[in-house]
Amino acid sequence: MSTWHMDDGLAVRYADGELNPTLAASVEAHLLACDQCRSLLAPRVPRSRLDRVWAEVADAVDTPAPGPFERLLRAIGVHDHTARLLGATHSLRLPWIAASTVALLFAALASGETTRWGLLSYLTLAPILPVAGVAVAFGRDGDPAHEIGLAAPYSMFRLMLMRAAAVLTSSSALALVMGLGLLGDDWTVAAWLLPSLALTSLTLVLSSRFDPRHCGAAVAATWLLVVVATNLREPSLAMFGGAGQAGYLAITFVSGVLLIARRREFS
Numbered sequence: 001m002s003t004w005h006m007d008d009g010l011a012v013r014y015a016d017g018e019l020n021p022t023l024a025a026s027v028e029a030h031l032l033a034c035d036q037c038r039s040l041l042a043p044r045v046p047r048s049r050l051d052r053v054w055a056e057v058a059d060a061v062d063t064p065a066p067g068p069f070e071r072l073l074r075a076i077g078v079h080d081h082t083a084r085l086l087g088a089t090h091s092l093r094l095p096w097i098a099a100s101t102v103a104l105l106f107a108a109l110a111s112g113e114t115t116r117w118g119l120l121s122y123l124t125l126a127p128i129l130p131v132a133g134v135a136v137a138f139g140r141d142g143d144p145a146h147e148i149g150l151a152a153p154y155s156m157f158r159l160m161l162m163r164a165a166a167v168l169t170s171s172s173a174l175a176l177v178m179g180l181g182l183l184g185d186d187w188t189v190a191a192w193l194l195p196s197l198a199l200t201s202l203t204l205v206l207s208s209r210f211d212p213r214h215c216g217a218a219v220a221a222t223w224l225l226v227v228v229a230t231n232l233r234e235p236s237l238a239m240f241g242g243a244g245q246a247g248y249l250a251i252t253f254v255s256g257v258l259l260i261a262r263r264r265e266f267s
Contacts, residue, residue, distance in 0.1 A: 134200050136212070136216075171196075194252070198247075198251040
């Protein structure tokens with residue numbers, strides 16, 4: 001066991017912040033286990049300074065700085081506690097949104113090269129992004145704020161719907177703006193909206209029984225297989241026509257009914 005202790009000169013230099021980082025770290029490690037040196041140092045640190053440091057630490061721990069999305073939610077009138085829960089959602093953070101933007105950008109640019117296949121690829125990709133976002137928006141393994149959500153005064157079903165709605169809205173707005181900006185104002189640019197809603201609601205229903213990430217992956221893979229199978233011979237937008245849109249609307253309605261019926265299974 002070390003018998004080394006601080007002397008008066010070292011205590012004064014440490015209190016005044018004059019030690020280099022390496023020596024200061026060594027002193028701090030020693031202070032954790034040495035009552036004698038803590039007693040020597042205590043009179044040399046002004047009480048006001050200690051109170052100020054403690055207040056800064058407590059403020060940083062208890063009220064962490066809100067992220068950009070959380071600040072945006074507060075600016076448009078969302079309650080602080082709701083904004084905090086939504087702001088902690090992984091798929092509403094800047095890295096996720098940036099990745100989604102890049103994916104949509106490549107799909108939109110591809111549509112300018114080969115019109116039929118390019119537009120079809122964009123309409124195929126756009127509905128999957130909200131599904132992926134919702135899949136990681138809740139659940140013990142995918143949600144970094146899962147324990148916070150459990151402690152919040154919300155039912156898990158309500159929290160899930162809030163996050164899903166926020167993810168769906170942000171992803172849809174991003175895809176719609178990019179589509180209009182790069183593909184023009186033709187109605188087909190928005191033909192993915194109902195498929196997106198159908199796939200997302202279907203993912204939520206399945207998540208009442210299975211892991212959300214597995215559900216999202218299964219729904220996305222099934223969607224891709226159906227698109228490829230129906231367009232294998234020749235690219236067509238038939239899946240996004242009137243009959244297809246009616247089918248997506250029906251899936252959304254049935255999924256909504258099942259969600260309400262299974263709402264207790266999310267707790």
